[in-house]
Amino acid sequence: MTKKEKSITTMGRKKTAIARVTIREGAGDIKFNGMPVHLMKPDAAKEAILEPIVLAQDVLGKNFEYGLNLSANVNGGGIMGQAYAARTAIGKALVRWTGNENLKKVFHDYDRSLIIDDVRKKEPKKYLRKGARAKPIKSYR
16 A cells, blocks of 8 residues: 655735645755746746745754755746745745744744735726826816
């Protein structure tokens, strides 16, 4: 009889980007849309994705990451929106995986969006206007 593999799947959102992260025991691989995260460009997006992992290492100890495989699949939005959606999903997954309330508190105090989705979206453009709020110039003479 085979041992059932423990895995946790979480979801994170930012604007129109939706990320699904699966965390399971493994060799410490971190993948973003099937690509190893250390090959990802731009560096700002890579750092955003790795931020919850770095914070968790500070709280839980240096060796905790090496037993976990993280896989993030992200659709929609731009590169930074996808990175922040993945960051939220990774933060949620780490909190659920460890069950550590101190880690949840550290994430919340550092940046609330590490464990709570940012669902704000761009307001749609209105008809007869240049944008969502901009109104046409009115001339009195």
